[in-house]
Each structure stands twice: as structure tokens, then as C-alpha cells.
Amino acid sequence: MPQLSTILAAAIGLAVGAHTPILAAPQAPAPSVTEAAVPARLTARLPDDILRAEKAAKTAIDYTAAAGETYYFDANSEPVDKASAGGYYRKTLGKTADGRLVVQDYYQDGGKPQTAPVILKKGANPHSFANDINDSKTVWYRKDGSIEAVQEFKDGTPTSRNRYYQNGILALESDAATPEKDDPYSAAGELARGTRFYYPDGSLLALGDLSKPDVSVLLYYRTDGSPLMRQTVSNGKLDLNIWDSAGKPAASPESVKKEELDAAMTRVLQLLDDVSNGK
Structure with a gap:
């Protein structure tokens, strides 16, 4: 999130x-x-690669796709055992060459992406919505599909400002x-x-x-x-x-x-x- x-x-x-x-x-x-x-x-x-959402959100993740698991979260982003109305779910998509998991999150209601594919750091628990397990650029989407925010991570640590977008243009930065x-x-x-x-x-x-x-x-x-x-x-x-x-x-x-x-x-x-x- x-x-x-x-x-x-x-x-x-x-x-x-x-x-x-x-x-x-x-x-x-x-x-x-x-x-x-x-x-x-x-x-x-x-x-433009910061100012404009579409350019800022471009990602290129190299990984080997593999059938994985699905993890569920409630509306407060807390892990739960099954689908929860207003919540989210995460699919594991595969692994990078060095064994890091690649995942993507979705809105439970409607099934639209809540993030683009993102790499998790080694050993991370995928049943967690904490940002401190991310290990690549993270792109979040609103329910309408528009880009909400973009931030870079390295081994769970932010390496860029958290950038929020409205109508495709940068609106606020941490x-x-x-x-x-x-x-x-x-x-x-x-x-x-x-x-x-x-x-x-x-x-x-x-x-x-x-x-x-x-x-x-x-x-x-x-x-x-x-x-x-x-x-x-x-x-x-x-x-x-x-x-x-x-x-x-x-x-x-x-x-x-x-x-x-x-x-x-x-x-x-x-x-x-x-x-x-x-x-």
C-alpha cells in the first residue's frame, strides 16, 4: 500500500x-x-520520467514465471486466511534469477490490479503488506486503474521520494x-x-x-x-x-x-x- x-x-x-x-x-x-x-x-x-505518471510508472522486471500462491488481506491491509470484502489479495508470479519472489496485488472487489509486479527482498514473507519488504520500483493503482503513487525501494529501504499522482501529473512528494x-x-x-x-x-x-x-x-x-x-x-x-x-x-x-x-x-x-x- x-x-x-x-x-x-x-x-x-x-x-x-x-x-x-x-x-x-x-x-x-x-x-x-x-x-x-x-x-x-x-x-x-x-x-517527464518523474513528472508524468505513465513514464514514472514504467518498470522492467526480469523473472521466471511460475504458478504460485494467493494471499489475502482485509480492508486494513492486515493478513487474513480468506477473501475479505473491501480487502486485497496478492499473487506470486515467479522468481528472479537470484531467488527473490515477484508478486502483484489486486483489489478484492473487482479484481483490478492494486500494484504493478514488484520484487520482494530475499526471505520476505509475502503475506505482508508492509513496504519494507519491497526490493524494486513499486507502482500503486487506484480502483479506476489510474496511477496513484510510485516509489523506488532497495532491500526494503526507500531510495526515492514517495510520489503521488493526480490526473496523470505529479501532485505531492514525500x-x-x-x-x-x-x-x-x-x-x-x-x-x-x-x-x-x-x-x-x-x-x-x-x-x-x-x-x-x-x-x-x-x-x-x-x-x-x-x-x-x-x-x-x-x-x-x-x-x-x-x-x-x-x-x-x-x-x-x-x-x-x-x-x-x-x-x-x-x-x-x-x-x-x-x-x-x-x-
């Missing part, structure tokens, strides 16, 4: 709290707006454990390693650090790559740095179109909610 990381799960709560003063509670104290150095424009786009080579957004510094959000056309919407329970930072961008806002939540206090389209600091949220700010923050919240609910 494309499991929502604890970081993203925590981010939902952080984001809701951070956005409440502007989006849902005008009676709350106004956030403080301060000046800060203007971040670099980020106009680059990710390559954080990266280490700096990425040739990262087009490296000019954002350490924040570039954090969670990333994208507009429907695949341009960068926001990136930042959502890994800590008491402090979060998100840097928002317009579709043209100009910085829009830096949002910092620290121990319940919200601080904003806002820039107009010319890159000049805004003295208050009213200095920038409220619709522009609301639309950006609303999409971040919506994407977090969509990922959490498997949409």
Missing part, C-alpha cells in the same frame, strides 16, 4: 492549524507578517532522506529536501519541512516560479513572509490578493487530505 508516512500524517494537523487564521477563523488573532530575504525564483520543472543529485529546486536550500506540493500543471506549489511536531515551514510559489509566501508555525504561533509578484516584501496579507494566498493554501490542504484518503 502507498502508506502515508508519519510525517505527512502529522503535516495534516499542522497545516490545518497553520491555515485556520486565514481560511476558516477570521475571528482568530491575525498572523504576524515580517520581512525576510526574498527566496530565489524556481522556474524549472522536473523531468521528503528526501538525502540531497538529490541534479535537483532543480536545490536553490531553496534545506527546504528542498522536504515535502513538495505541485499545481495541477506540475509546476511547483510549495516545499518545506513538515517533519517536526512543534515547528513547520512551508515556502509557497506562484505558477510562474516567483515566491509567494513563507509560512512558519512554531509552538502554535503563525508567522508569514509574503512577497508580491515583483518580489517585493508585502507589509500585510492584504498587500497580496487574498484569493491567491487562499488558493495556494487550500490546494496544499486538499492534497494532504487526498493522499490521506487515497484519492
Whole structure:
């Protein structure tokens, strides 16, 4: 399953709290707006083999096919002995030359693929839906057949961001454990390693650090790559740095179109909610 990381799960709560003063509670104290150095424009786009779901999901697994077993899971992805409504089932397809199992998962209701074929690490128990037994690129599908997420694994350890797709385009990425080579957004510094959000056309919407329970930072961008806002939540206090389209600091949220700010923050919240609910 494309499991929502604890970081993203925590981010939902952080984001809701951070956005409440502007989006849902005008009676709350106004956030403080301060000046800060203007971040670099980020106009680059990710390559198509990451940005576009069909290209990102391409796999090439070499294995010897063989009749295997079927394993069942309930709707909570827990192993069970027989088919369970709303659950899943896994078929073993064969083995690689070095003896690793190749499996594919399906939705119990309807029998459509829930993953593409994936290699499990040596000695893995195939009756487990944990991601830490995967040993190849893993592609997850929604019930309608669209690509939901893609992530690379090596011996059970993620070697890429977990990437979620909507309408065939990258929508959200989990954080990266280490700096990425040739990262087009490296000019954002350490924040570039954090969670990333994208507009429907695949341009960068926001990136930042959502890994800590008491402090979060998100840097928002317009579709043209100009910085829009830096949002910092620290121990319940919200601080904003806002820039107009010319890159000049805004003295208050009213200095920038409220619709522009609301639309950006609303999409971040919506994407977090969509990922959490498997949409």
C-alpha cells in the first residue's frame, strides 16, 4: 500500500492549524507578517520520467514465471486466511534469477490490479503488506486503474521520494532522506529536501519541512516560479513572509490578493487530505 508516512500524517494537523487564521477563523488573532530575504525564483520543472505518471510508472522486471500462491488481506491491509470484502489479495508470479519472489496485488472487489509486479527482498514473507519488504520500483493503482503513487525501494529501504499522482501529473512528494543529485529546486536550500506540493500543471506549489511536531515551514510559489509566501508555525504561533509578484516584501496579507494566498493554501490542504484518503 502507498502508506502515508508519519510525517505527512502529522503535516495534516499542522497545516490545518497553520491555515485556520486565514481560511476558516477570521475571528482568530491575525498572523504576524515580517520581512525576510526574498527566496530565489524556481522556474524549472522536473523531468517527464518523474513528472508524468505513465513514464514514472514504467518498470522492467526480469523473472521466471511460475504458478504460485494467493494471499489475502482485509480492508486494513492486515493478513487474513480468506477473501475479505473491501480487502486485497496478492499473487506470486515467479522468481528472479537470484531467488527473490515477484508478486502483484489486486483489489478484492473487482479484481483490478492494486500494484504493478514488484520484487520482494530475499526471505520476505509475502503475506505482508508492509513496504519494507519491497526490493524494486513499486507502482500503486487506484480502483479506476489510474496511477496513484510510485516509489523506488532497495532491500526494503526507500531510495526515492514517495510520489503521488493526480490526473496523470505529479501532485505531492514525500521528503528526501538525502540531497538529490541534479535537483532543480536545490536553490531553496534545506527546504528542498522536504515535502513538495505541485499545481495541477506540475509546476511547483510549495516545499518545506513538515517533519517536526512543534515547528513547520512551508515556502509557497506562484505558477510562474516567483515566491509567494513563507509560512512558519512554531509552538502554535503563525508567522508569514509574503512577497508580491515583483518580489517585493508585502507589509500585510492584504498587500497580496487574498484569493491567491487562499488558493495556494487550500490546494496544499486538499492534497494532504487526498493522499490521506487515497484519492
